[in-house]
Amino acid sequence: xxxxxxxxxxxxxxxxxxxxxxxxxxxxxxxxxxxxxxxxxxxxxxxxxxxxxxxxxxxxxxxxxxxxxxxxxxxxxxxxxxxxxxxxxxxxxxxxxxxxxxxxxxxxxxxxxxxxxxxxxxxxxxxxxxxxxxxxxxxxxxxxxxxxxxxxxxxxxxxxxxxxxxxxxxxxxxxxxxxxxxxxxxxxxxxxxxxxxxxxxxxxxxxxxxxxxxxxxxxxxxxxxxxxxxxxxxxxxxxxxxxxxxxxxxxxxxxxxxxxxxxxxxxxxxxxxxxxxxxxxxxxxxxxxxxxxxxxxxxxxxxxxxxxxxxxxxxxxxxxxxxx
Amino acid sequence: xxxxxxxxxxxxxxxxxxxxxxxxxxxxxxxxxxxxxxxxxxxxxxxxxxxxxxxxxxxxxxxxxxxxxxxxxxxxxxxxxxxxxxxxxxxxxxxxxxxxxxxxxxxxxxxxxxxxxxxxxxxxxxxxxxxxxxxxxxxxxxxxxxxxxxxxxxxxxxxxxxxxxxxxxxxxxxxxxxxxxxxxxxxxxxxxxxxxxxxxxxxxxxxxxxxxxxxxxxxxxxxxxxxxxxxxxxxxxxxxxxxxxxxxxxxxxxxxxxxxxxxxxxxxxxxxxxxxxxxxxxxxxxxxxxxxxxxxxxxxxxxxxxxxxxxxxxxxxxxxxxxxxx
Amino acid sequence: xxxxxxxxxxxxxxxxxxxxxxxxxxxxxxxxxxxxxxxxxxxxxxxxxxxxxxxxxxxxxxxxxxxxxxxxxxxxxxxxxxxxxxxxxxxxxxxxxxxxxxxxxxxxxxxxxxxxxxxxxxxxxxxxxxxxxxxxxxxxxxxxxxxxxxxxxxxxxxxxxxxxxxxxxxxxxxxxxxxxxxxxxxxxxxxxxxxxxxxxxxxxxxxxxxxxxxxxxxxxxxxxxxxxxxxxxxxxxxxxxxxxxxxxxxxxxxxxxxxxxxxxxxxxxxxxxxxxxxxxxxxxxxxxxxxxxxxxxxxxxxxxxxx
Numbered sequence: 006x007x008x009x010x011x012x013x014x015x016x017x018x019x020x021x022x023x024x025x026x027x028x029x030x031x032x033x034x035x036x037x038x039x040x041x042x043x044x045x046x047x048x049x050x051x052x053x054x055x056x057x058x059x060x061x062x063x064x065x066x067x068x069x070x071x072x073x074x075x076x077x078x079x080x081x082x083x084x085x086x087x088x089x090x091x092x093x094x095x096x097x098x099x100x101x102x103x104x105x106x107x108x109x110x111x112x113x114x115x116x117x118x119x120x121x122x123x124x125x126x127x128x129x130x131x132x133x134x135x136x137x138x139x140x141x142x143x144x145x146x147x148x149x150x151x152x153x154x155x156x157x158x159x160x161x162x163x164x165x166x167x168x169x170x171x172x173x174x175x176x177x178x179x180x181x182x183x184x185x186x187x188x189x190x191x192x193x194x195x196x197x198x199x200x201x202x203x204x205x206x207x208x209x210x211x212x213x214x215x216x217x218x219x220x221x222x223x224x225x226x227x228x229x230x231x232x233x234x235x236x237x238x239x240x241x242x243x244x245x246x247x248x249x250x251x252x253x254x255x256x257x258x259x260x261x262x263x264x265x266x267x268x269x270x271x272x273x274x275x276x277x278x279x280x281x282x283x284x285x286x287x288x289x290x291x292x293x294x295x296x297x298x299x300x301x302x303x304x305x306x307x308x309x310x311x312x313x314x315x316x317x318x319x320x321x322x323x324x325x326x327x328x329x
Numbered sequence: 330x331x332x333x334x335x336x337x338x339x340x341x342x343x344x345x346x347x348x349x350x351x352x353x354x355x356x357x358x359x360x361x362x363x364x365x366x367x368x369x370x371x372x373x374x375x376x377x378x379x380x381x382x383x384x385x386x387x388x389x390x391x392x393x394x395x396x397x398x399x400x401x402x403x404x405x406x407x408x409x410x411x412x413x414x415x416x417x418x419x420x421x422x423x424x425x426x427x428x429x430x431x432x433x434x435x436x437x438x439x440x441x442x443x444x445x446x447x448x449x450x451x452x453x454x455x456x457x458x459x460x461x462x463x464x465x466x467x468x469x470x471x472x473x474x475x476x477x478x479x480x481x482x483x484x485x486x487x488x489x490x491x492x493x494x495x496x497x498x499x500x501x502x503x504x505x506x507x508x509x510x511x512x513x514x515x516x517x518x519x520x521x522x523x524x525x526x527x528x529x530x531x532x533x534x535x536x537x538x539x540x541x542x543x544x545x546x547x548x549x550x551x552x553x554x555x556x557x558x559x560x561x562x563x564x565x566x567x568x569x570x571x572x573x574x575x576x577x578x579x580x581x582x583x584x585x586x587x588x589x590x591x592x593x594x595x596x597x598x599x600x601x602x603x604x605x606x607x608x609x610x611x612x613x614x615x616x617x618x619x620x621x622x623x624x625x626x627x628x629x630x631x632x633x634x635x636x637x638x639x640x641x642x643x644x645x646x647x648x649x650x651x652x653x654x655x
Numbered sequence: 656x657x658x659x660x661x662x663x664x665x666x667x668x669x670x671x672x673x674x675x676x677x678x679x680x681x682x683x684x685x686x687x688x689x690x691x692x693x694x695x696x697x698x699x700x701x702x703x704x705x706x707x708x709x710x711x712x713x714x715x716x717x718x719x720x721x722x723x724x725x726x727x728x729x730x731x732x733x734x735x736x737x738x739x740x741x742x743x744x745x746x747x748x749x750x751x752x753x754x755x756x757x758x759x760x761x762x763x764x765x766x767x768x769x770x771x772x773x774x775x776x777x778x779x780x781x782x783x784x785x786x787x788x789x790x791x792x793x794x795x796x797x798x799x800x801x802x803x804x805x806x807x808x809x810x811x812x813x814x815x816x817x818x819x820x821x822x823x824x825x826x827x828x829x830x831x832x833x834x835x836x837x838x839x840x841x842x843x844x845x846x847x848x849x850x851x852x853x854x855x856x857x858x859x860x861x862x863x864x865x866x867x868x869x870x871x872x873x874x875x876x877x878x879x880x881x882x883x884x885x886x887x888x889x890x891x892x893x894x895x896x897x898x899x900x901x902x903x904x905x906x907x908x909x910x911x912x913x914x915x916x917x918x919x920x921x922x923x924x925x926x927x928x929x930x931x932x933x934x935x936x937x938x939x940x941x942x943x944x945x946x947x948x949x950x951x952x953x954x955x956x957x958x959x960x961x962x
Contacts, residue, residue, distance in 0.1 A: 060865050062857070093868030100866075105859040108878050109958055110885075119877075123869055155957040171867070495673035498938050500900025503918065507681045507930060510922050588797040592904060595799050596919075611800065618807050625807070629800045637795035644791070 006074070007211040008057070008096075008179055009033040013071035015052050015235075017282075018064060024282040026052040028235040029071070031309070034211040036178065039202075041214045041226035041243070043258065047279050049235035050215050054181045057213075058098050059088050076178065094124050096179040097172035099201075102188050103164035107156035113140075113167050114152035120174040139170040143200060162193035169201060179211040186221065198225060219262055223247060228315075231255050234280050234290035237309065241316040251318035251327050253295050289321070297322055383649035393645035399638040407454040416444055418451040418605045427621040439610065439624035440617050449627045452607040455600065456635055459517050459524075460587040466525035467586075468579045471532025476571065478533070479540035480563055489537070493530035501527055502592060509598040517590075520599050524586050535578050539571035546570070577647040584639030591632050607632040663949060667942050678934045679720050682927050727935060733928030735921070741932040744917050749936075751824040752913035755905070756898045758826065758833025759840070763891055767841045771848020771887070772880070778853050787849070790842035798901070802835040802908040819910035829911075836905040840894050847890055851883040858882070885955050892948030896941025 015027035027049040034040045044050045055061045057073055059080065073080040075095065080088060100106040108116055117139055118132030127135070133152065140148035143166040156164055165185060172180050182201065186194040202225045205212045214226060222229060222243065229246050231239045231254065239252040250256040257275040277294035280286055286293055292302040301321055309317040312327070320326055387393045406413060415433075421443035429437040436445035478489040504527050512519040543549065549566050557566075593599030594608025602609055607628040614624035714722075726733070732741035770790075774783040793801070809831055810818030820828045834841075855861060856879060864878040903915030910916075914933055921929030953959045 058866055060862055089868050089870065091868070092866055098866045100859060100863060102859060106863045108860040108864070108882070110881055110956060111878075112957075119869065120867060123867075123873065157958050171863075491669055491673070494670045495677065498670055498674040498896075498941050499677065499934075500897065500937060500941075502903055503900050503934060503937070504678075504681070506903070506919070506922050507678065507934075510925075584795065588795075592797050592799055596904070596907065611803065615803055618803070619811055622807060625803060629796075629804065633792070633796040633800060636797065637791060640795050641791060 006033050007036045007038075007076065008213075009072075009074040010053065010057065011072040011074070013053060013056060013073065014069045015049070015056055015061070016067050016069050018067065022283045025285060026066075026235055026282055027056065028285070030232070030235070030237055032230045032237060032240065034179065034213055036211050037206070037209045038228070039205065039212040039214055039226045041216060041222040041229045042232060043216065043219070043222065043229060044232035045217065045279050047234075047282060048232040050232045051183055052235075053232075054098070054183055054213065054215055058096065058181060059092060060098070090124070093120055093177070094175045095177055096181065097175070097177045099165075099168050099172050099180065099182040099185045101184040103161070103168045104156060104188075106168060107164065109156060112153050112155055113159070117152075117167070117171055117174060120171065124175055135174070139174055140167070142173070143167070143170045143204075145170075161189050162197060165189060165193075165197050166200065169197070169204070173204060173208070176208055177210065179213070180205065181213045181215070183215045184217070185214075187216075187218070194221070201225075219258060231258070234285050235282070236290065236319065237317075238291065238319045239317065240309075241312070241318075245313075245316060249327050249329065251312050251316060251323045252320045253297050253322075253326055254291050256326060257294075289319070297325065383646070386649040387645060390645050390649070392641050393649075396638040396641040396645065399634065400642060403453050403457055403635055403638070406450055407457040410451045410454060414447045414450050416447045418443065418448045419603060420444070420447075427617060427624070429621075429623060436627045437621070437623045439614055440621065441613070445610075445624055445627050448605055448610055449607070449631050451605045452610065452628060452631065453635070455517065455604065455606040456587045456590065456632070459520055459590040460583045460639070462517070463521045463524040463528065463586040463590075464579050464583040466521060467528040467532050467582065468575065470525055471529035472536040472572075472575050474529065475533030475536030475538075476540045476563070476568070479537035480544065480559075480567065486537070489533065493534055496527060496530040499527065501589065502596070505589070505593050506596060506598055509593060512598075515601050515604055517600065520590055520593060524589065528582065528586070531582065532575060532578060535574050536571065539574045540567055543567045543570040573650045577643055577650060580646055581640055581643030584636040584643070587639065588632070588636045659953070660946075660950065663946050667946065671938060671942055674938045675724070675931070675935050676720055678938075679723065679931055680716065682930050683716055683719075723931065727932070732932035732935075735926055735929045741929050744929065745933070745936065748912065748914045748917045748933075751911060752899055752902050752906070752915065754824060754826060755829050755833055755836060755902055755911065755913060756895060758829045759837035759898050760891060760895065762834055762837040763841050763844045763894070767837075767844030768848050768884070768887060770845040772852055772875075774845070775849040775852025775856065775883070776875070778849075783849075786845065790845050793838050793842040796838075798835060798839060799904045799908060801838050802832070802905055805831055805835055806908060822912050824911055824913070832905050832909045832911060835908070836898060836902055840891075840898065844887060844891060848883065848887050851886055852879065855879055855883045885952065888955065889948050889952050892951060893945055895944040896937070899940055900937050 010030055010032050013027055013030045014025075017024040017026055026047075030049065030053050032040065032042070042050045042053070052061070052066070055066075056068055057075075057080070061068070068081060071081070075091065080091065083091070107113070114133055114136045117136035118127075118129065121127040121132040121135050122129060137148045137152050140152060145151060145163055145166055151159075156167070159167065165188075168185075172182075180201075185201065186197050189197060198221060201212075204210075214222070216222060226243045229239075229241060229243050230237050231246075231252065233254050239246070239250065239255045241251065246255060247259070250259055254275070257273070260273040261275065275294055280290055280293075286303075287306075288304045289295070289298070289302045289307050292298040295302065297320075299322070305321070307319045307321045309319045310323055312318050312323055318326070421441045422438075423442045425438045425442040427438060427440055428434075428442075431437070434444050434446060436449060439445050439448070474489060478486040505523055508523050508526075509519055544567060549562060552562050552566050590599055591606065591608030591611065594601075594606045595612040597612070599608055600606045602613075610628040611625055611632070614621065614628070618625050723733075730742065732745070735741050735744050770786050774786045777783050796804075806818050809815045816831050817828065820832060860882075861874065861879055864874045869878075899914060902911075902913060903918060905911070906913045906915035907919060914937070918930060918933050920926075921933065
């Protein structure tokens with residue numbers, strides 16, 4: 006296994022109290038595999054990713070338990086300096102908003118080349134040549150000239166390609182992409198997603214794709230993990246989930262996708278609001294919004310039941326859910 | 330291209346518009362950026378206004394409480410200085426010149442043999458009067474000019490902008506020296522007049538900026554589409570939302586006007602004896618500071634605490650009114 | 656870029672004319688422009704009229720202003736109260752004040768930025784609270800009080816420095832006066848840097864820099880500082896003009912024979928030409944400093960350079 010997250014727990018200490026952002030998350034990614042992590046805002050999907058990368062703001066964030074095994078080693082037990090060397094070289098991250106995620110006052114060439122200067126000890130000139138090579142690789146036209154330009158001089162799609170190039174620079178084993186196409190135009194989204202998928206195959210990297218967009222997931226992901234209130238509520242191979250979800254929350258997400266064959270019908274929406282992380286409901290966190298909730302859901306936290314060898318669902322009534 | 334890249338108050342200028350913002354969302358809930366934007370996941374509460382929110386914050390802020398108490402005390406002794414003194418500030422006895430602390434005269438005597446304690450207490454009146462009146466003048470004049478220019482825009486606006494540029498180019502203390510050196514009237518009015526003359530551009534710039542920001546709000550467009558007149562829009566819709574930054578800057582400016590009066594009096598062009606002002610006393614004490622440092626230290630300390638109180642108050646009010654800092 | 660410079664230069668002209676005209680008017684209201692020209696005594700009426708005619712003082716004020724500005728641009732700033740050309744006074748006074756200003760700016764850069772970075776990176780810690788409190792106190796104590804107190808302590812009580820500066824005013828004697836002159840701005844620089852650092856520390860691009868696996872010092876110096884210092888640099892730049900104009904108080908306390916001293920003498924003796932001449936140069940310094948700051952801003956921030 007390339008990456009294994011075991012029982013990860015993250016808290017945020019704020020003025021108003023303690024928010025439990027991640028409450029015992031388990032997931033794993035293999036080389037060459039794409040895991041899509043789905044969930045609403047506040048479900049803990051980004052926080053988990055930040056914990057894996059080691060870029061949580063501490064404080065207010067605090068990892069209170071669990072392990073993150075990367076290539077067999079627990080990242081949480083590493084010294085900060087070793088951990089730093091893993092970032093960028095072993096695993097890299099692509100952020101949602103490329104404009105704010107790139108440094109506005111440094112040329113893209115400097116920002117790309119910096120990876121080689123810091124991690125590989127290259128000269129600035131060699132690093133610049135590498136930067137041009139990378140920009141070519143992500144198909145930015147006229148890379149040799151544009152390498153001197155600044156982020157604001159690129160279009161949104163091109164900027165996201167630069168983010169991808171930066172993540173790929175040292176050919177890491179794992180890439181975490183946090184909503185990589187959400188900020189882009191719909192027409193550009195597909196191009197960027199295709200590029201990312203293609204490069205992943207080429208380098209045989211593991212990819213964690215964080216998204217709330219089920220349409221993107223269907224095309225590129227191998228497996229899906231659905232998160233709710235800081236927990237994985239369902240995990241399964243991508244096709245199984247689309248065929249028959251084993252958790253009412255997943256079902257709700259699927260039903261809320263607009264579909265052409267349902268034209269004219271009212272669009273389904275999961276009722277209620279995501280839970281307040283300072284005061285997560287007892288039992289199954291989803292029960293206040295769940296159409297199938299019974300008394301047991303209000304008291305007992307459902308474990309991740311084994312639905313099949315490759316599937317799990319944290320619902321007491323996963324069988325009923327599967328049957329529709 | 331930046332017209333004013335160094336605008337220190339720039340950070341404050343944009344705060345007037347946040348009236349109806351949901352300030353209750355906790356940090357954890359905004360951790361994840363999604364295209365949905367911040368949903369109302371916080372605990373349901375009644376909608377709060379910028380002002381009531383700010384007031385709630387201020388009441389819990391020790392900086393506000395301390396500076397507020399100091400200012401209340403200063404106002405009290407400027408209105409009734411005789412409540413805590415038992416002599417006249419002009420009753421001096423040369424025989425006691427430069428003597429130190431003794432019973433009935435806790436701060437000792439200055440170079441003229443005047444009681445330093447009495448003079449320090451009476452000095453508050455000058456400072457508070459100059460500070461408050463100059464701030465009122467600058468505030469009203471500056472926000473009227475800046476607000477109207479920001480609201481109507483066009484030619485008057487650019488004229489006013491150039492005019493503020495001109496006033497900013499003149500060093501303040503220098504302008505005071507030149508203007509006040511000819512004035513023979515030994516009252517606080519010329520000093521206040523000078524402060525209004527050179528101080529209005531600062532407030533006018535802030536007021537203009539916040540009016541322009543407030544003007545772009547949708548509810549202002551809505552009111553104007555519904556046929557509300559200029560004066561109604563300006564007074565009912567824009568002024569309440571544009572006034573916060575002006576108040577913050579004016580509170581801090583009040584402290585600096587007090588310091589400026591003392592500086593001008595120290596240079597000999599502000600107030601002159603026999604009037605009582607900390608600046609005069611500090612200036613008078615400086616030649617014989619070696620023998621009677623107390624005559625310099627007490628009025629200096631009083632001046633510093635007074636200016637500090639107003640600046641701290643302004644800081645606290647800004648923190649409370651600026652939603653970005655929450 | 657070239658066009659921008661030209662546009663800014665053109666914009667400076669009305670401000671320059673306005674500011675100098677304002678000072679010219681103030682000074683003319685101020686009093687007797689020929690005072691001192693007859694030595695220490697009052698001029699007798701006949702001589703006074705003669706002198707007024709000679710200097711064109713019988714003409715309307717706006718005409719006097721035009722004549723004066725015409726002379727200024729040929730390098731003729733008129734005559735000071737003691738019969739010296741004003742330009743000679745300037746030649747002796749400006750180097751002193753420039754040295755004083757350099758010392759002050761160095762204090763702002765070295766101490767102000769360092770403290771600002773330290774507090775900005777450690778927001779909420781004791782060091783932050785302490786420094787923040789100190790800056791509040793420094794801002795609140797008027798410069799002349801700070802100056803007198805430092806002079807009393809360092810010069811009179813402990814004897815570390817000479818309480819007054821010699822007429823040559825070498826750098827080493829200007830250290831404490833420079834600190835006094837810088838004090839309030841230094842506190843502002845600290846607070847501005849602190850705010851800027853604290854704001855940028857949470858920026859997305861800093862998070863990216865961390866995610867790239869850069870060492871902490873590189874994240875701070877290359878990514879965080881570079882962006883955070885833009886507003887600070889512009890503040891310090893515009894402060895140059897303000898410091899030179901505000902040096903009058905510091906120069907008075909430490910008896911430094913610089914611009915402030917000469918201006919003070921000019922005002923005391925009601926010598927129009929000295930006052931207007933010095934203020935004109937100060938206004939010019941202020942405007943040029945602002946222009947340079949705007950250009951520097953464009954150099955530091957590529958988003959503006961290519962806009």
